[in-house]
Amino acid sequence: MEIAMRTGLINSFTSITMLLVCIFLLFLSLAFATQDNITSNESIKDGESPLVSAGGTFELGFFSPGNSMNRFLGVWYKNELSTHKEVIWVANREIPLKDRSGFLNFTQQGVLLLFNGNNERIWSSNKTTNVESPVMQLLDSGNLVVIDGKDNNFILWQSFEYPCDTFLPGMMIGGNSQTGVDRNLISWKSADDPGPGQFSFGIDRQGFPQLVIRNGTLKHCRLGSWNGKRFTGTPDLPRDQFLKYDFILNKTHADYSYEILRPGALLTRLIVNQSGFVERFMRPIQNNNWTSIYSAPRDLCDNYSVCGAHMICKMVDQSHNCTCLEGFEPKSHTDWSRGCARRSALNCTHGIFQNFTGLKLPDTSLSWYDTSMSLVECKDMCLKNCSCTAYANSNITGEASGCILWFGELVDMREFSTGGQDLYIRMPPPLKTDQTTSNTNSGKKKLVGIILGSTVLAGVLMVGLTFYIWRKKQRKQEIEEDMELPSFHLATIVKATDNFSSNNKLGQGGFGPVYKGTLIDGQEIAVKRLSKSSRQGLTEFKNEVILIAKLQHRNLVKLLGCCIQGDEVMLIYEFMPNKSLDYFIFDQTRNKFLDWQRRNLIIGGIARGLLYLHQDSRLRIIHRDLKASNILLDKDMNPKISDFGMARLFGVDQIEADTNKVVGTYGYMSPEYAVDGRFSLKSDVFSFGVLVLEIISGKKNRGFSHPDHCHNLLGHAWKLWTEERALELLDNMSDRPYSVSEVLRCIHVGLLCVQQKPEERPNMSSVVLMLGSENSLPDPKQPGFFTERNMPAVDSSSGNHESSSINDLTISQLDAR
Ligand SMILES: *[C@@H]1O[C@H](CO)[C@@H](O)[C@H](O)[C@H]1NC(C)=O
Ligand SMILES: *[C@@H]1O[C@H](CO)[C@@H](O)[C@H](O)[C@H]1NC(C)=O
Numbered sequence: 021m022e023i024a025m026r027t028g029l030i031n032s033f034t035s036i037t038m039l040l041v042c043i044f045l046l047f048l049s050l051a052f053a054t055q056d057n058i059t060s061n062e063s064i065k066d067g068e069s070p071l072v073s074a075g076g077t078f079e080l081g082f083f084s085p086g087n088s089m090n091r092f093l094g095v096w097y098k099n100e101l102s103t104h105k106e107v108i109w110v111a112n113r114e115i116p117l118k119d120r121s122g123f124l125n126f127t128q129q130g131v132l133l134l135f136n137g138n139n140e141r142i143w144s145s146n147k148t149t150n151v152e153s154p155v156m157q158l159l160d161s162g163n164l165v166v167i168d169g170k171d172n173n174f175i176l177w178q179s180f181e182y183p184c185d186t187f188l189p190g191m192m193i194g195g196n197s198q199t200g201v202d203r204n205l206i207s208w209k210s211a212d213d214p215g216p217g218q219f220s221f222g223i224d225r226q227g228f229p230q231l232v233i234r235n236g237t238l239k240h241c242r243l244g245s246w247n248g249k250r251f252t253g254t255p256d257l258p259r260d261q262f263l264k265y266d267f268i269l270n271k272t273h274a275d276y277s278y279e280i281l282r283p284g285a286l287l288t289r290l291i292v293n294q295s296g297f298v299e300r301f302m303r304p305i306q307n308n309n310w311t312s313i314y315s316a317p318r319d320l321c322d323n324y325s326v327c328g329a330h331m332i333c334k335m336v337d338q339s340h341n342c343t344c345l346e347g348f349e350p351k352s353h354t355d356w357s358r359g360c361a362r363r364s365a366l367n368c369t370h371g372i373f374q375n376f377t378g379l380k381l382p383d384t385s386l387s388w389y390d391t392s393m394s395l396v397e398c399k400d401m402c403l404k405n406c407s408c409t410a411y412a413n414s415n416i417t418g419e420a421s422g423c424i425l426w427f428g429e430l431v432d433m434r435e436f437s438t439g440g441q442d443l444y445i446r447m448p449p450p451l452k453t454d455q456t457t458s459n460t461n462s463g464k465k466k467l468v469g470i471i472l473g474s475t476v477l478a479g480v481l482m483v484g485l486t487f488y489i490w491r492k493k494q495r496k497q498e499i500e501e502d503m504e505l506p507s508f509h510l511a512t513i514v515k516a517t518d519n520f521s522s523n524n525k526l527g528q529g530g531f532g533p534v535y536k537g538t539l540i541d542g543q544e545i546a547v548k549r550l551s552k553s554s555r556q557g558l559t560e561f562k563n564e565v566i567l568i569a570k571l572q573h574r575n576l577v578k579l580l581g582c583c584i585q586g587d588e589v590m591l592i593y594e595f596m597p598n599k600s601l602d603y604f605i606f607d608q609t610r611n612k613f614l615d616w617q618r619r620n621l622i623i624g625g626i627a628r629g630l631l632y633l634h635q636d637s638r639l640r641i642i643h644r645d646l647k648a649s650n651i652l653l654d655k656d657m658n659p660k661i662s663d664f665g666m667a668r669l670f671g672v673d674q675i676e677a678d679t680n681k682v683v684g685t686y687g688y689m690s691p692e693y694a695v696d697g698r699f700s701l702k703s704d705v706f707s708f709g710v711l712v713l714e715i716i717s718g719k720k721n722r723g724f725s726h727p728d729h730c731h732n733l734l735g736h737a738w739k740l741w742t743e744e745r746a747l748e749l750l751d752n753m754s755d756r757p758y759s760v761s762e763v764l765r766c767i768h769v770g771l772l773c774v775q776q777k778p779e780e781r782p783n784m785s786s787v788v789l790m791l792g793s794e795n796s797l798p799d800p801k802q803p804g805f806f807t808e809r810n811m812p813a814v815d816s817s818s819g820n821h822e823s824s825s826i827n828d829l830t831i832s833q834l835d836a837r
């Protein structure tokens with residue numbers, strides 16, 4: 021028995037020891053797997069588990085690309101789900117390891133040395149240091165660094181200074197003309213070979229610096245020079261919600277870098293690929309699917325100098341069309357590529373400048389620049405130099421500034437519908453028209469003529485110059501606004517809405533279907549896809565979008581931007597998770613979510629939103645289609661007015677106008693509008709009044725029925741009001757607390773808003789005041805349209821009170837302009 025006990029004891033001892041050893045081993049292996057610091061005299065061997073960055077985003081180790089058996093030391097995105105590696109950096113891209121015997125040593129001097137199995141050095145970081153304890157670390161930005169172990173901020177060497185084909189946030193492209201450093205991206209040779217390929221991407225520092233993709237030494241695509249906002253060849257780069265670009269230009273440096281605005285949510289990389297494209301990818305941190313969000317060249321006109329000198333490239337359908345600049349004619353009628361020449365030659369001492377707008381600025385490799393000059397100085401400078409052929413501002417942000425001068429031919433220009441720049445091209449002086457008469461004139465007359473002529477000319481010039489400067493200022497401001505057109509790429513929207521899948525359809529509005537979408541960073545949007553037939557000219561439309569996007573109020577749904585590409589025109593709004601007001605107030609169960617207090621807040625919010633539209637914003641906007649389904653609710657059930665500005669977008673809005681174009685929804689339309697087509701701010705006030713009574717009663721105006729009479733909701737409310745039973749209008753909330761005085765005040769204001777005559781209705785600022793005060797209010801009269809019979813007989817179902825779909829239908833028959 022004793023023996024048995026002992027054995028038991030020993031057994032349990034053994035198992036405890038085993039367990040401890042196991043835990044210890046596990047701890048060791050864990051410690052090893054998460055280790056991200058390598059101190060000197062340590063090494064990493066092929067076959068060992070890779071070094072993981074502190075945040076777990078990247079790994080450093082040995083890999084074989086594609087179908088190749090060769091081994092390379094590199095950094096890639098950690099991805100447990102796939103064996104495919106998105107490699108961002110390769111150490112030995114030029115000299116592959118032929119087998120798996122390679123290893124990386126980190127020396128006491130802080131040098132990284134890569135050896136093959138024969139102890140032959142394949143690659144080296146080539147930078148010795150004299151710090152005592154260098155440490156090698158893989159940072160979570162993807163940067164492999166050697167730092168001073170005693171001073172973490174002191175970076176001795178970093179892989180970000182030796183880019184391969186990938187440009188990451190925190191990296192810098194470009195360089196320093198003094199030290200001769202010039203950082204480019206260079207494509208891989210192929211998917212199997214990370215060796216330096218044919219294409220490179222970097223800054224060309226000849227003349228005014230510009231971003232260029234090269235095929236070997238030849239320019240392949242020019243994204244162009246930085247204009248303070250973007251590169252001149254990328255005007256449609258969507259106003260980026262994700263990235264912030266930075267371009268530094270000083271005497272010695274031309275550096276391009278970018279950062280990600282929400283680093284915790286997204287990863288992004290830009291690569292130059294084997295086919296010569298620069299491509300930007302993005303993905304949310306939590307899934308591994310990369311989406312391509314931008315690539316260049318985008319079309320044929322983006323290819324470097326597809327058209328000859330002094331030609332403008334335009335895309336027509338899927339092909340490019342080269343045309344001469346105004347004042348130029350083709351050098352050859354059979355060969356476009358020879359470009360165009362001025363109709364008459366330049367004159368060194370005399371010349372004028374012709375202004376061209378909406379351009380991608382020409383190649384700046386034969387240019388001169390000064391970032392502090394003004395446009396007028398720039399022009400003078402160009403005039404003084406016989407070989408100067410054109411000038412432009414170098415910086416178009418704020419008050420445009422800076423000067424670029426071109427010498428020689430102007431190549432690689434294209435035209436953009438928005439976001440192009442102004443270029444002033446030197447032209448010969450216009451031909452004199454009085455040459456035939458001058459022969460017969462006496463010398464005296466001639467002199468008088470010359471004096472008179474030059475005086476007039478000087479006067480004209482002065483006036484012209486003043487006007488020119490004034491116009492310039494004006495135009496700069498206009499362009500400034502133009503530049504801010506918040507546009508989205510079609511591809512972004514297609515991706516966000518899953519190609520407009522029916523699952524994502526939120527509904528069908530008066531102007532087209534509405535889809536829910538999710539941008540790659542997780543932001544939810546609502547996309548209104550406008551029907552093709554019913555919109556105005558594109559320029560006016562864009563202008564309106566810019567203006568409307570500027571309207572911001574907590575009770576308005578925010579217009580984030582638009583997407584215009586080919587036939588597609590879409591408006592992008594913030595997404596409202598709680599649908600619309602009608603979804604709650606007219607539903608027997610959901611209406612319970614809206615107690616009196618909430619309803620009162622909603623009424624106040626709508627009133628303030630409408631007041632802003634009518635009076636407080638820069639534009640005076642009549643909504644024209646205010647109704648319960650156009651009041652959206654955010655996550656806290658705050659009301660936000662949607663669909664405002666549609667009339668402006670469709671080019672039919674004026675503050676008061678007669679129109680035969682009907683917009684609106686029966687049940688909410690004021691009498692003067694429905695009957696005569698006359699609308700004004702007061703028509704919106706009428707709709708607001710209807711909405712107030714609907715919110716209080718939980719009943720629709722249109723489709724309202726009562727056993728005792730055949731009035732609509734307005735008539736019913738009026739009847740109760742005159743019988744002093746107005747509280748009965750309140751939606752069944754007997755079990756919920758409410759304030760009698762508030763309810764009565766709201767009904768009172770609602771009735772004042774639905775008066776027959778526009779002039780008897782208060783304006784929205786009075787409404788907001790009335791709702792917020794205790795003062796006595798004027799007595800309402802009988803409302804307009806208080807019975808159904810007053811409605812114009814437009815739809816056959818007007819007698820059918822159950823038909824809610826017809827009731828809510830927006831009538832939007834707008835003529836396309
Ligand atoms: C690499 O480092 C290991 C470990 O410090 C060392 O034993 C080895 O000799 C080094 N190899 C070379 C070629 O320096
Ligand atoms: C690295 O190796 C050298 C030479 O063997 C030695 O002098 C030094 O102390 C070692 N350093 C560390 C941190 O182990």
Ligand SMILES: *[C@@H]1O[C@H](CO)[C@@H](O)[C@H](O)[C@H]1NC(C)=O
Nearest residue numbers: 111142143144145146147182
């Ligand atoms: C390191 O220096 C050697 C010799 O100077 C050179 O051949 C090699 O390309 C350099 N390697 C790197 C990564 O700079």
Ligand SMILES: *[C@@H]1O[C@H](CO)[C@@H](O)[C@H](O)[C@H]1NC(C)=O
Nearest residue numbers: 054055056057155169170172
């Ligand atoms: C790596 O080294 C840095 C600097 O010496 C230190 O701050 C960090 O805590 C170390 N990390 C690990 C996991 O040892």
Ligand SMILES: *[C@@H]1O[C@H](CO)[C@@H](O)[C@H](O)[C@H]1NC(C)=O
Nearest residue numbers: 218234235236238240295296
């Ligand atoms: C790159 O240049 C080579 C040789 O000049 C040419 O054959 C090839 O078509 C070019 N590639 C592209 C994509 O333009």
Ligand SMILES: *[C@@H]1O[C@H](CO)[C@@H](O)[C@H](O)[C@H]1NC(C)=O
Nearest residue numbers: 248267391415417418419421
């Ligand atoms: C462009 O001009 C703006 C405003 O004048 C200035 O803030 C900005 O730094 C300039 N940008 C460049 C690249 O010169």
Ligand SMILES: *[C@@H]1O[C@H](CO)[C@@H](O)[C@H](O)[C@H]1NC(C)=O
Nearest residue numbers: 268269270271272273274275
């Ligand atoms: C130019 O800019 C770089 C930063 O990119 C800065 O380090 C350098 O000191 C600047 N040089 C001058 C002359 O301003």
Ligand SMILES: *[C@@H]1O[C@H](CO)[C@@H](O)[C@H](O)[C@H]1NC(C)=O
Nearest residue numbers: 293294295296297299312315
């Ligand atoms: C390079 O990028 C372009 C544009 O996104 C793409 O069409 C092409 O397939 C890519 N080429 C390779 C080899 O990935």
Ligand SMILES: *[C@@H]1O[C@H](CO)[C@@H](O)[C@H](O)[C@H]1NC(C)=O
Nearest residue numbers: 101304306307308309310311
């Ligand atoms: C990512 O891609 C995989 C395979 O293509 C797909 O099954 C998965 O649904 C995608 N995930 C997301 C979030 O798009």
Ligand SMILES: *[C@@H]1O[C@H](CO)[C@@H](O)[C@H](O)[C@H]1NC(C)=O
Nearest residue numbers: 334336337339340341342343
């Ligand atoms: C190019 O555009 C011009 C003017 O817009 C037009 O006259 C010409 O027919 C177009 N050429 C081609 C090939 O489309």
Ligand SMILES: *[C@@H]1O[C@H](CO)[C@@H](O)[C@H](O)[C@H]1NC(C)=O
Nearest residue numbers: 365366367368369370371449
């Ligand atoms: C330049 O224009 C001026 C005035 O029109 C004229 O007198 C002069 O001859 C012209 N010079 C040339 C080289 O055409």
Ligand SMILES: *[C@@H]1O[C@H](CO)[C@@H](O)[C@H](O)[C@H]1NC(C)=O
Nearest residue numbers: 375376377488489491492495
């Ligand atoms: C430039 O051209 C545009 C369009 O042709 C014109 O509206 C503008 O007034 C011109 N600007 C100047 C400064 O001449």
